């Protein structure tokens with residue numbers, strides 16, 4: 001099962017978005033919110049409080 005690259009939520013097969021970077025690394029997103037934060041705003045999951053991967 002894939003997990004959202006940004007917030008870490010589980011993505012059942014067939015849900016979410018798959019994004020392939022130029023270096024062939026595959027990113028998974030549960031929502032456009034996560035996609036936007038990662039790709040456009042260049043936020044990091046561990047420093048974003050609402051993401052499940054936030055670390056103090």
Ligand SMILES: [Zn+2]
Nearest residue numbers: 004007030034
């Ligand atoms: Zn997400």
